[in-house]
Amino acid sequence: MKKALIGLLAASLVASAAFADELTLMIYAQPQEKAILDQVVARFEQTHPGTTVKFISSTQAEYGAKIQAQLAADSLPDVFYLGPGEVRNYVDNGKVLDLEPYTRTVKGVNVDDLYPAALDSYRYDGKVLGQGSSIWAVPKDFGPFALAYNKTLFQKKGIPLPSKDKPYTWQEFIEVGEKLTDGTSTFGTGLNIHWAFIQFVWGNGSDYLDATKTKVNITDPKFVEALQFWANMTLGNTTYPVAGIKQSKPITPTATQAQSLDTYQRWLKGELGFFPAGTWDIAKFNDPEVIKFEYDLIPWPVHTAANQTATYRGGVGYAVAKNSKNPQAAAELALYLSADPDANRMYAEQDLQIPNLMSQAKLYTDKPGAKPANRQEFINIISKTGRAWPSDFTYNSVWYDNFFVGVQKVLDGKMSAQEYCEKMEPKMQRELDKALAKAKRSQAR
Numbered sequence: 001m002k003k004a005l006i007g008l009l010a011a012s013l014v015a016s017a018a019f020a021d022e023l024t025l026m027i028y029a030q031p032q033e034k035a036i037l038d039q040v041v042a043r044f045e046q047t048h049p050g051t052t053v054k055f056i057s058s059t060q061a062e063y064g065a066k067i068q069a070q071l072a073a074d075s076l077p078d079v080f081y082l083g084p085g086e087v088r089n090y091v092d093n094g095k096v097l098d099l100e101p102y103t104r105t106v107k108g109v110n111v112d113d114l115y116p117a118a119l120d121s122y123r124y125d126g127k128v129l130g131q132g133s134s135i136w137a138v139p140k141d142f143g144p145f146a147l148a149y150n151k152t153l154f155q156k157k158g159i160p161l162p163s164k165d166k167p168y169t170w171q172e173f174i175e176v177g178e179k180l181t182d183g184t185s186t187f188g189t190g191l192n193i194h195w196a197f198i199q200f201v202w203g204n205g206s207d208y209l210d211a212t213k214t215k216v217n218i219t220d221p222k223f224v225e226a227l228q229f230w231a232n233m234t235l236g237n238t239t240y241p242v243a244g245i246k247q248s249k250p251i252t253p254t255a256t257q258a259q260s261l262d263t264y265q266r267w268l269k270g271e272l273g274f275f276p277a278g279t280w281d282i283a284k285f286n287d288p289e290v291i292k293f294e295y296d297l298i299p300w301p302v303h304t305a306a307n308q309t310a311t312y313r314g315g316v317g318y319a320v321a322k323n324s325k326n327p328q329a330a331a332e333l334a335l336y337l338s339a340d341p342d343a344n345r346m347y348a349e350q351d352l353q354i355p356n357l358m359s360q361a362k363l364y365t366d367k368p369g370a371k372p373a374n375r376q377e378f379i380n381i382i383s384k385t386g387r388a389w390p391s392d393f394t395y396n397s398v399w400y401d402n403f404f405v406g407v408q409k410v411l412d413g414k415m416s417a418q419e420y421c422e423k424m425e426p427k428m429q430r431e432l433d434k435a436l437a438k439a440k441r442s443q444a445r
Contacts (some may be wrong), residue, residue, distance in 0.1 A: 026066070026067065028058045030116070031037060039343075040340055048332070048356070071090075076321035079320055085397070091126070096321065110137075110339065115383060129392060130393075138339070140337065143314045145278050148276065170301055180251070228417035253266065298374070309385055311385060317338070341360070351370075408423065
């Protein structure tokens with residue numbers, strides 16, 4: 001009996017040791033990306049004898065629900081994807097490890113070569129996202145959201161090509177859009193309000209929140225002006241004109257036309273002059289079976305030349321569970337996945353993402369024969385003009401999502417932007433106050 005107990009105890013210790021040396025990595029990745037990750041993980045295992053990495057695969061659509069289930073069960077993987085908007089919740093509830101103490105321990109990895117803006121997305125001092133010395137995740141990627149234009153359509157219409165550096169003003173954008181629009185087969189643009197409207201808000205010097213990130217700001221005249229300008233791209237500038245803007249006709253498909261063929265498909269067919277493009281779109285846009293026209297990138301338009309262009313930049317990071325049984329190895333794995341030079345080079349070569357390392361930017365921007373030609377615009381967004389999503393600074397996005405509940409009335413011309421913003425601001429503020437209160441409760445634990 002005694003020997004049996006000793007045997008069971010020894011077996012238990014062996015199993016415990018093996019479990020401690022196995023790191024779990026939960027991700028979603030397309031096949032080309034997973035093939036690169038397999039190589040990086042294999043090299044990590046070679047440099048960490050006795051440590052193995054177990055992949056927990058998921059689709060991107062399923063990932064959020066799966067990680068939330070593991071969070072609720074207090075069984076997070078050792079290393080997993082974490083977006084900037086989730087940092088406050090995970091940190092306040094003590095679920096993730098501060099990686100800053102580990103940033104100098106991984107051989108062959110230079111954290112100083114990561115884009116500062118990327119690391120800042122995962123800094124949090126317990127009060128404000130983007131501040132403090134603690135780093136709660138390291139970038140897996142950084143997704144800048146640029147504006148593309150159909151170069152072939154411009155040339156066909158005899159329109160001078162836009163500057164790759166100087167953004168259009170709103171008036172110039174309308175004028176060019178009108179020249180591109182025949183109302184049946186070609187249009188200036190067709191943008192989704194959920195993803196592209198905020199660029200016009202920022203391009204008019206406004207935002208959804210004030211500087212303290214505690215007050216909803218949508219009745220700011222500049223915000224209201226941006227919303228009305230957005231609606232007028234489809235409505236025309238007559239019923240609710242925007243001061244200083246001259247517009248003779250809509251520059252987007254009508255609601256009926258958009259139902260018959262969505263604007264993404266119109267872009268792929270070459271029927272739109274302007275359309276958003278993220279780094280994740282490039283592989284598809286460069287497939288000659290998908291797009292049969294030339295395109296390039298430019299900055300997002302601004303109201304006047306005095307305004308600054310700005311756009312969304314996103315992505316996810318590698319975080320480490322606070323209760324990891326091997327925090328040192330898990331932290332090293334996260335840093336290795338983020339900043340390994342060979343992995344970043346392979347991502348760039350296959351156009352899967354921009355390298356996280358500043359020293360490798362030219363591998364992406366100066367790639368021979370690369371399309372689009374002005375890839376530098378993506379780098380500009382990462383290092384200069386990119387901004388975080390407004391809800392990244394708050395505890396949830398309920399307040400922000402409320403903005404879109406009835407905005408179709410403005411887009412249909414049934415309500416002015418002024419009326420809508422005055423109606424929605426108090427509702428959004430109540431939800432923001434709830435989120436702020438929830439944050440305080442979590443911080444007090």
